[in-house]
Amino acid sequence: MASVAASAKLSSQSFQQPFEFETTLKVIADSSTLKAVPSKFNFSNEPTAFTSESLPIIDFSALITSDPHQRSKALHDLTGACRDWGFFILVNHGIPESLMNATFTAIKQFMSLPDSEKKQYEAKSASDPIKCGNFNVANTSNQTFTLWRDYLKLYVHPEFHCPQQPQLLREVVLEYTERTRKLASKLTEAVCNAFELDEHYYVDEVLKMGSTFQLFAANYYPPCPQPDQAIGIPPHTDHGLFTFLIHNGVAGLQIEHEGKWFNADSPQNSILVNVADQLEIFTNGRCKSVMHRAVVNSERERISIVVANGPSGEAVIGPAAALVEKDGGAMYDSMKYEDDPDKRSKAVHDPKECR
Numbered sequence: 001m002a003s004v005a006a007s008a009k010l011s012s013q014s015f016q017q018p019f020e021f022e023t024t025l026k027v028i029a030d031s032s033t034l035k036a037v038p039s040k041f042n043f044s045n046e047p048t049a050f051t052s053e054s055l056p057i058i059d060f061s062a063l064i065t066s067d068p069h070q071r072s073k074a075l076h077d078l079t080g081a082c083r084d085w086g087f088f089i090l091v092n093h094g095i096p097e098s099l100m101n102a103t104f105t106a107i108k109q110f111m112s113l114p115d116s117e118k119k120q121y122e123a124k125s126a127s128d129p130i131k132c133g134n135f136n137v138a139n140t141s142n143q144t145f146t147l148w149r150d151y152l153k154l155y156v157h158p159e160f161h162c163p164q165q166p167q168l169l170r171e172v173v174l175e176y177t178e179r180t181r182k183l184a185s186k187l188t189e190a191v192c193n194a195f196e197l198d199e200h201y202y203v204d205e206v207l208k209m210g211s212t213f214q215l216f217a218a219n220y221y222p223p224c225p226q227p228d229q230a231i232g233i234p235p236h237t238d239h240g241l242f243t244f245l246i247h248n249g250v251a252g253l254q255i256e257h258e259g260k261w262f263n264a265d266s267p268q269n270s271i272l273v274n275v276a277d278q279l280e281i282f283t284n285g286r287c288k289s290v291m292h293r294a295v296v297n298s299e300r301e302r303i304s305i306v307v308a309n310g311p312s313g314e315a316v317i318g319p320a321a322a323l324v325e326k327d328g329g330a331m332y333d334s335m336k337y338e339d340d341p342d343k344r345s346k347a348v349h350d351p352k353e354c355r
């Protein structure tokens with residue numbers, strides 16, 4: 001069993017340079033002669049992990065009900081999940097299963113386009129609003145290796161960007177991201193309520209959720225002939241407030257909990273939600289943005305669809321003033337969300353400094 005401490009750790013998603021787009025992994029992996037992981041993908045890891053009984057389950061309908069008892073229990077469960085696991089399974093969220101399925105269909109169609117078509121979206125810089133390919137990643141010993149993953153990343157709010165092909169893509173991404181944006185906003189309001197923060201002031205004026213920065217990402221992990229010799233995404237935390245993840249029923253997401261790796265399983269039609277860095281910062285450490293990684297398998301292709309919901313790019317994110325007052329100090333620095341993405345990740349103060 002790999003201990004978390006022994007794995008190569010990359011704090012936050014700052015591992016996206018340099019870019020490359022020689023051949024998509026799909027084309028390499030589809031080759032029937034592929035029996036071993038080509039050396040550029042070599043990343044020695046231990047993909048096995050514990051299986052938890054269940055991640056916390058949060059019923060979205062109970063968070064917005066008018067029944068005060070039910071609502072207060074749901075808020076209590078939500079903050080417990082954000083504190084103890086940093087991950088939870090969201091059910092009764094109101095997003096139709098047919099929309100989720102259509103989104104997977106559109107992503108499969110995109111991933112199956114010829115490389116010549118996809119090459120127009122080859123990433124040239126981190127701020128390109130549409131980009132696809134696969135990454136070279138620096139690990140802790142400064143070696144570079146390529147992830148066992150093809151990706152498509154789109155900036156979808158406040159401006160919406162999407163490839164023209166396949167035709168289905170634009171329609172489903174637009175609807176799915178609009179719906180998840182509303183959910184993320186409601187979850188942020190719920191967190192404010194739970195910590196007795198003035199919801200309107202913090203959600204509208206501090207986080208400026210009306211112009212939330214939202215990113216849509218699709219990860220395609222083809223079967224890998226040697227799953228312990230490659231990795232889909234190495235350990236990292238996410239930027240933003242809440243990340244939403246759905247997958248095609250194939251396991252692969254693992255999360256750090258109490259110093260060990262756990263498989264994160266989630267029932268069909270649910271959404272896996274995790275606390276991201278800016279929510280940890282905003283709540284002065286009450287909610288935890290935890291390390292997670294995507295491992296690969298030799299049997300089945302895996303697709304995950306991820307929506308990262310941030311505050312506005314214009315928002316200056318630091319611990320909420322009311323919480324700093326309660327806690328006697330700020331555990332984190334403040335910074336504008338759109339400033340250098342490499343520095344966005346949580347920089348934790350020594351707790352002693354603020355007590």
Ligand SMILES: O=C(O)CCC(=O)C(=O)O
Pocket residue numbers: 217219233238245252253254292293294304306
């Ligand atoms: O594919 C997965 O399960 C993990 C994806 C992820 O962590 C990410 O895109 O940030």
Ligand SMILES: [Fe+2]
Pocket residue numbers: 236237238292
């Ligand atoms: Fe992630």
